Amino acid sequence: MKHSRWRALLRKPETSSFLILCLAVVFFTVANDRFLSPLNVSNLLAFLPELGIIALGMTLLLTAGEFDLSVGAVFAFCPVISMLLVQHAGIDLGTALIVGFALTATIGAANGLFVTKAGISSFLVTLSMLLLVRGCTLFATQGFPLASWSGESILQILLAGSFYVGEVRLHASIIWFAALAALMFYVLNYSKVGNWISAIGSNRSAAVARGVPADAVKIGLFIVTSLLAGLAGIISSLRISSASPVAGDQYELEVIAMVVVGGTALTGGRGTIIGTIIGVFLLRIIRNGIVLVGVPGLAFNIFVGGIILIMLMVHSIVHKRSIRS
Amino acid sequence: MVRQTTQEVLRLENVTKSFGNVQALNGVSLAVGDGEVVALLGDNGAGKSTLIKAISGLHGVDSGDIYIGGKKAEIRSARDAMNLGIETIHQDSSLAVDLSIARNLFLGREPVRASFLGPLAPLDLAQLKRQASELLKRVGIKKNLDADAPIRALSGGERQSIAISRAMHFFAKIIILDEPTNNLGVEETHGVLNFIREVRDAGHTVIYITHNIHHVFQVADRIVIMRQGTIVADIDAADTDILEVEAIITGADRRELAAEVRRK
Numbered sequence: 354m355k356h357s358r359w360r361a362l363l364r365k366p367e368t369s370s371f372l373i374l375c376l377a378v379v380f381f382t383v384a385n386d387r388f389l390s391p392l393n394v395s396n397l398l399a400f401l402p403e404l405g406i407i408a409l410g411m412t413l414l415l416t417a418g419e420f421d422l423s424v425g426a427v428f429a430f431c432p433v434i435s436m437l438l439v440q441h442a443g444i445d446l447g448t449a450l451i452v453g454f455a456l457t458a459t460i461g462a463a464n465g466l467f468v469t470k471a472g473i474s475s476f477l478v479t480l481s482m483l484l485l486v487r488g489c490t491l492f493a494t495q496g497f498p499l500a501s502w503s504g505e506s507i508l509q510i511l512l513a514g515s516f517y518v519g520e521v522r523l524h525a526s527i528i529w530f531a532a533l534a535a536l537m538f539y540v541l542n543y544s545k546v547g548n549w550i551s552a553i554g555s556n557r558s559a560a561v562a563r564g565v566p567a568d569a570v571k572i573g574l575f576i577v578t579s580l581l582a583g584l585a586g587i588i589s590s591l592r593i594s595s596a597s598p599v600a601g602d603q604y605e606l607e608v609i610a611m612v613v614v615g616g617t618a619l620t621g622g623r624g625t626i627i628g629t630i631i632g633v634f635l636l637r638i639i640r641n642g643i644v645l646v647g648v649p650g651l652a653f654n655i656f657v658g659g660i661i662l663i664m665l666m667v668h669s670i671v672h673k674r675s676i677r678s
Numbered sequence: 679m680v681r682q683t684t685q686e687v688l689r690l691e692n693v694t695k696s697f698g699n700v701q702a703l704n705g706v707s708l709a710v711g712d713g714e715v716v717a718l719l720g721d722n723g724a725g726k727s728t729l730i731k732a733i734s735g736l737h738g739v740d741s742g743d744i745y746i747g748g749k750k751a752e753i754r755s756a757r758d759a760m761n762l763g764i765e766t767i768h769q770d771s772s773l774a775v776d777l778s779i780a781r782n783l784f785l786g787r788e789p790v791r792a793s794f795l796g797p798l799a800p801l802d803l804a805q806l807k808r809q810a811s812e813l814l815k816r817v818g819i820k821k822n823l824d825a826d827a828p829i830r831a832l833s834g835g836e837r838q839s840i841a842i843s844r845a846m847h848f849f850a851k852i853i854i855l856d857e858p859t860n861n862l863g864v865e866e867t868h869g870v871l872n873f874i875r876e877v878r879d880a881g882h883t884v885i886y887i888t889h890n891i892h893h894v895f896q897v898a899d900r901i902v903i904m905r906q907g908t909i910v911a912d913i914d915a916a917d918t919d920i921l922e923v924e925a926i927i928t929g930a931d932r933r934e935l936a937a938e939v940r941r942k
């Protein structure tokens with residue numbers, strides 16, 4: 354009994370990701386004692402939740418069998434539009450953010466409508482949306498970064514305030530990430546719509562034949578993913594006091610890599626929030642650690658790419674095993 | 679056409695449906711009585727799946743009417759059909775293979791707590807598991823299946839049994855099976871045929887689509903044959919034989935003309 358429970362645990366995709374995460378931490382700690390220093394941990398945890406928040410939305414979307422390449426562009430678009438409104442239209446921060454999020458939700462809805470109603474693949478739809486949104490953002494700012502909100506505001510503290518735990522400096526984003534992760538974990542594993550999401554990604558026509566509103570669920574997930582990317586962008590711009598039109602470049606690939614490294618299937622049907630959290634940490638830690646151990650900057654994508662490939666092979670082997678037994 | 683002794687549960691009147699310039703259904707009229715097992719036969723592309731997809735709400739019809747239990751029905755979605763007591767096991771797999779048996783059984787009709795939360799309501803996992811285990815026991819799947827096992831781990835026959843037991847569980851009045859024995863082994867096929875008999879004995883009406891005429895004579899009360907979107911024969915199984923049915927399906931036979939004449 355106990356034995357079989359262990360075997361079941363070993364067969365979960367999260368387990369192998371977690372073991373590799375532990376290995377990475379041990380390796381980098383041994384290789385360079387600065388790895389666990391408060392300064393390095395603070396740096397690591399400042400940026401990690403921002404990608405993590407996007408990855409949560411992407412996990413649900415991937416589980417439903419779609420993905421979104423426009424998240425990096427939205428990450429820049431949402432804060433840039435909000436700050437433009439604050440600086441040029443004299444609107445207060447709260448209202449500007451509401452407008453920014455409303456436009457961001459519209460982008461998600463457009464993605465969802467094109468994918469479900471026009472039947473165009475999410476690769477093509479969201480690739481076009483990436484160019485469109487990035488182009489709008491660049492044009493609106495003429496390519497220059499905007500100074501972000503610098504005044505005192507309760508919103509600023511809620512979204513990007515910082516505090517110390519021991520010597521480690523943390524930002525509000527880590528709390529947002531934790532809370533949203535808990536919510537998404539519940540939604541995917543324990544709610545009715547979570548059951549629908551997995552079913553749609555696993556076999557859409559079977560889900561539709563059972564009366565599951567597949568298109569509505571997908572459109573909703575595209576909107577959620579856009580909103581989370583927008584939120585991450587706002588948090589980031591408030592943290593660094595700058596809204597750049599080129600922020601978030603290539604985040605879409607980084608985030609998709611985090612999600613699949615965590616064990617979510619790119620083909621849909623199987624998604625794991627725990628795995629995504631592990632994937633987010635794993636990729637950030639590897640990027641951070643590789644620099645610390647002195648791999649030259651230009652060579653470092655070689656390692657990242659290689660490690661992603663290895664992880665995917667491990668998942669594929671574990672998955673095949675678990676079907677057979 | 680319906681036997682006088684039984685109550686009519688489903689009637690189609692002059693149903694048509696085209697996909698672009700393919701006329702998939704060309705004026706189909708059919709009545710099915712309570713507790714009947716009707717076999718729906720026809721060559722590839724005859725329109726069988728299109729017909730049952732119209733009945734189960736997967737796509738609308740261009741014209742014509744559907745009556746359920748004598749009342750005119752508006753079937754616009756799969757959910758409408760399910761609410762009218764129609765459960766369908768489709769040709770192209772009715773199960774999501776990544777989900778557990780229990781989650782598949784209740785897909786689209788999940789038991790929840792705090793239902794005011796709508797789609798975000800928490801699944802009642804204890805109830806889900808308990809009902810699924812009971813159901814698995816009741817449908818007499820011999821192997822000890824775990825309700826938490828993913829469908830992926832099951833054989834084709836076991837999968838069909840799960841799909842059929844789901845239809846039974848929700849007390850569907852009408853159970854439609856679109857080629858349920860495709861890709862199944864001998865024993866598994868017998869399992870499905872036994873299921874059909876059990877389902878009928880339990881008072882359900884069955885519409886059974888297949889290409890295997892031998893199976894038809896083992897379970898069907900009535901045989902309906904389609905060709906090019908129309909029904910070309912509607913006969914009592916007791917009044918015919920394999921040769922005649924085969925001839926009608928493939929067409930080009932005098933007996934088919936005879937059947938046509940008999941119909942008019």
Ligand SMILES: Nc1ncnc2c1ncn2[C@@H]1O[C@H](COP(=O)(O)OP(=O)(O)OP(=O)(O)O)[C@@H](O)[C@H]1O
Pocket residue numbers: 697700701702720721722723724725726727728729769
């Ligand atoms: N979604 C669709 N779009 C276009 N044409 C379709 C569609 N579905 C069915 N058809 C066409 O309608 C006709 C009837 O198809 P249908 O699937 O009902 O046949 P069938 O009798 O079930 O055949 P089989 O025994 O091969 O399953 C075929 O000519 C088919 O090509």
Ligand SMILES: [Mg+2]
Pocket residue numbers: 726727728769856
């Ligand atoms: Mg068919």
